[in-house]
Amino acid sequence: MASLEEMQFFVEVVKHGNFTSAAHALGISKQLVSRRIIALEARLGARLLLRTTRKLSPTETGKVFFQRAQQILQAIHDAELEISNRSDELRGLLKISVPLSYANLRLAPALTAFMQQHPLLDIWLDADNRHVDMISEGYDMVIRVTDQPEEGMVARKLEDAAMRYCCSPDYIARYGVPTSPQALSKHACLTHRASEWLFSENDQIYRIPIHARLKSNHGEVLRDAAVAGLGITGLPAFYVLEDLQRGRLVEVLADYRMQQAGIYAMYPYHKQVSANALALIEHLRHWFQPTTA
Numbered sequence: 001m002a003s004l005e006e007m008q009f010f011v012e013v014v015k016h017g018n019f020t021s022a023a024h025a026l027g028i029s030k031q032l033v034s035r036r037i038i039a040l041e042a043r044l045g046a047r048l049l050l051r052t053t054r055k056l057s058p059t060e061t062g063k064v065f066f067q068r069a070q071q072i073l074q075a076i077h078d079a080e081l082e083i084s085n086r087s088d089e090l091r092g093l094l095k096i097s098v099p100l101s102y103a104n105l106r107l108a109p110a111l112t113a114f115m116q117q118h119p120l121l122d123i124w125l126d127a128d129n130r131h132v133d134m135i136s137e138g139y140d141m142v143i144r145v146t147d148q149p150e151e152g153m154v155a156r157k158l159e160d161a162a163m164r165y166c167c168s169p170d171y172i173a174r175y176g177v178p179t180s181p182q183a184l185s186k187h188a189c190l191t192h193r194a195s196e197w198l199f200s201e202n203d204q205i206y207r208i209p210i211h212a213r214l215k216s217n218h219g220e221v222l223r224d225a226a227v228a229g230l231g232i233t234g235l236p237a238f239y240v241l242e243d244l245q246r247g248r249l250v251e252v253l254a255d256y257r258m259q260q261a262g263i264y265a266m267y268p269y270h271k272q273v274s275a276n277a278l279a280l281i282e283h284l285r286h287w288f289q290p291t292t293a
Contacts, residue, residue: 008069048061090276095140099127140276153268168250192234194210
């Protein structure tokens with residue numbers, strides 16, 4: 001008889017189409033997954049997977065086993081979820097996907113405080129910038145920076161992520177403050193690969209060409225360059241809030257700021273959400289928005 005662990009391994013392999021991705025999702029080695037699947041096939045006396053050089057796919061027998069294994073694993077998950085939701089104390093595992101920079105700059109202290117309040121709760125935090133598939137990869141919730149939450153998702157806003165344009169006091173002393181977006185043509189800009197920045201005035205959006213002295217896909221590099229006085233940068237609010245509060249950076253062009261992006265905690269409408277996920281979402285909302293009712 002197949003064990004629950006073997007069922008889980010097999011389901012992940014079928015979902016991902018290869019051992020490597022399945023092992024990453026499970027947090028174990030590729031070799032272990034491969035050995036357990038071979039042992040499962042031997043014990044069942046049936047071939048479950050067709051192996052090619054590029055992809056694994058289930059045989060007809062494997063498809064039947066995949067469906068039954070999914071049903072069994074989901075039933076166990078639902079049973080555990082029902083019991084945990086009845087408990088006053090949060091416990092079990094909460095799996096979350098979060099953008100890397102947000103985890104570093106904003107989430108870490110809030111998450112630490114939450115775990116201190118709930119000592120029986122375990123958390124798997126996947127800090128990565130890839131767009132995960134919540135259902136197939138087994139995440140309870142995701143945190144994303146977006147101006148348009150996805151359809152089919154319950155989205156709770158945690159905090160603002162509108163672009164903040166800022167530079168150091170030293171840069172202002174040397175080059176002055178741009179009084180309008182058009183004035184950026186006379187300034188050095190530090191940007192995320194963009195050749196133009198967006199601004200808003202009286203509900204009208206303006207696209208302003210900029211001279212990029214530094215381009216980088218790493219927000220913390222751009223922020224540090226701005227603090228060092230190399231130019232004006234435009235970054236989501238969470239990158240620069242602490243530097244603005246401490247005076248290392250000064251916001252410019254605030255009257256032209258576009259108020260669209262936010263940080264959202266999300267989970268699918270059709271998925272039963274755990275008490276753990278709901279509790280963490282409320283904790284984060286109050287942490288980042290103390291006046292939230």
